[in-house]
Amino acid sequence: MALLVLAPWAAEASWGGFPVTWYPLLVLFLGPLYGGAAVLIREAARRSGGGWPVIVLLAAAFGVVQAGLVDQSLFNPGFLDDTEFAGAAPGFAERALDYVGNHVLLSICAPIMLVEAFFRDRRPWLGNRGLAGVGVLYLLGSLLIFADDEGGRKGFLLSPAQSGLAVTVIVVLVGSALLPRWRRAPRPGAGWVPHPLLFGTLVLAVHLGLWLATGWTGVVVRVAVIVSAVVLVSVWSRRAAWAPRHVVAGWSAGLVAAAVGAAFAPAYVPTSTVLAVVSDVAVVVLAVALAAGAYRASVGEVEARGAEFR
Template identity: 45%
Template structure:
């Protein structure tokens, strides 16, 4: 009974944390709407994170597979589900510029922004946090029946999101067939690479101190797109390439542990302490006082989540297995 309860607690944690990190951690939505956000978006964001984690753990693969499947989710979400990647009139936003690509009609800037955001905030951080609370971090948490249930729930939630966004924010937009085919092709390619990724041999190189990884995670996630222009895309390419190269090399070390992964993700999560005060909310008509309250609630939420996760992880390390 205790083992079952622990697994379902971990599952629930992913379902709650994923939509919160994706939509609320940056202060765009009032904290008073958290229950609605979790109920409406939890099955979609949380469902995707659970499915990605379950596939990875069941096949004995590691973080490269999670990250590649998360990128596939990012393309699927932005290109097929809400179609914000292709929509020239998405609510009050212009997601077609900067760095517009004719023909396929996308902004390379927003492609990187959307996909990276989903990889880090929607999928990776929730998985790391939920696993940090679990004694069975490397095990599957869902039965086959549970896996099917989450899969069906994710599809239904995605369809509901597609219809809702199309009516409320999308102005009735429908992506062109060649756009849909292109997006699905990229998703299929990323999934194929993820499921055929081979483990690299372990090396004897030293692993960095975890303090360095906190700083790296924070700065990389905060600064990879410093402004909304073409120059920022070059910065993002450099930052992402450097982060992947560094962490990819370090993680092959025999000295690399789950603590390194945890604190790298917590560094990225701590960006939520700063970003709410820099980003505009969805509702631009909100008063300055209310915006500060919402931003502060989001920042405190990130601090609390990181703090509780670090505390829980340290407590688990002290308890017998």
Template identity: 40%
Template sequence: MTNTHVVTAPRRSGVKRGLPALGLFFLSPMVAEFLLGNIPISGLFALFALAPLYGGGAVLIREVARRRGWGYPSILILALAYGVIEEGITTQSLFNPNYAHLRLLDPGHISFLGIGAPWTVMVLGLHTLWSITVPIVVMESLSSRPREPWLGKLGLSVYGVLFILGVVATTLFGYAQDSFRASPGQNVGVAVAVVVLIALAVWAGRRTPRRTTGNVPSPWIVGIVGLVLSSGWMLVNDEIKNGWLCAAVSIAVDVLAIVLFVTWSRRTTWTRMHTLAAAGGAMLTYAWHAFPESPTFGASRTVDLIGNGVFALLAVVLLISATIRCDKFVRS
């Protein structure tokens, strides 16, 4: 017996029902690039160019998972597949030795795969947690229908088309900027990895989770743990030049976080507030980490700091609103 079941969207106003999906569509790139500090506030117009790729992917992952009755394990795995698509196909940063002229693949280089271990671990981790999963958790916490589909067939098709357009546009833009092309073997490897991850997501979604007894820490403690672990992970990856040591420590933090949160989330005392707290801790890591970072696209230090402050404040306001909304749902 499995926990997979198809959920259909309720009969409500299409526009009202789709508002959370629209919010996720823009929240995903906002977290992924602006809250991180990659793009300054002066480049806010880029949000509309990034939304089809990031937001389209996040909405599709969320809708597929909720329509099938899958939980966050499947969403995390599909988020990893998204990261492989973006970095393996659209930007090719997994394989380009001179991507953005940064020589990211030199530390911990794996010659037969043409990748750099620490960069691969880092960039796929960023997409899995922050680009996709965190925005989904936050937006679901703001919704009165967190486990139901937000879109009908037409809406899902629209976001699907937007995602495809985002992938194609980003890929063509990258080709125009850089003459590097991944090898046929690398492209096949990306395709195989995506197929395997999708299969794993399906398998995880069909499993019936084993609920256990026992207490879990308060949401505040869970949030602090999420903040500390994700902050430590980011600080380790700031030292990407250390190669294999950086990759090993990053994976160790990943394993620790997975074991800890899976153990807690299986207990009957785990609630939506705990899930939001864990995601909120990770979101705040991006908020503070943006300040010492320099944006990828040029901006004065003053503009950069102002933007970081604005985005961090918006993140805090969003988390407070999600907490209030989620708390009312848990208490009802």
């Protein structure tokens, strides 16, 4: 239940998309979509023993499914025309990084990290029936968005070429997540690893700094940052000093950065100044409280050695 609540909040409210008065509706209507996807992805990763590499790859696949096939915002240049973001729609490359990247961070990975940190449980949660039930919920949630021609796809429909591109990327990502290498337990090695708080601070600084990079310069910088982050975390996570606190600090930094950005992001819906300020403050307080609580809960936790990133 915690993941079914956290995922829609993180996906649509943590960055200021909706005021606090909308939170119950977000959980009610988007819980099956975002929460269902997060539960399914976590179950797939924990059942396979693949750990965080599998979660990240499947989260990226979900991002393409959601933005490419369900609401189709990835290919629709006019997707934001009926929102407060009208006139500020980025190009395709920026949309791909923004939309899919935010789904990876906010819709899937940050909520999974928070729930696992508080409950300290890396085992699968559901049996086959429970898994099937969540799968049905997710499909119904996706169908609800796809069928909503006004608030979902907003009158847009993919071309065959666009559909083919999206499906190809999804297949590649899911296929990569299924590779046996993620299930091999690496032998912890020696070497320096930044303190979790230093690691989190660096990640937060990078997230905030990326706000300044726009256009094609921003695309190049973001791709370079993503590649560098994957390489560094792959190296550090194979070392004995890497701990669950690093995972918590890294994903928490992204969540807090999104919450800080709420002050500069107009809401999807018209909102009074007072409610907007209250919502911006509330989202920062909630994000920081969740991050701090998760970090404290993970202190001293010794996780069984598994795949990289653990």
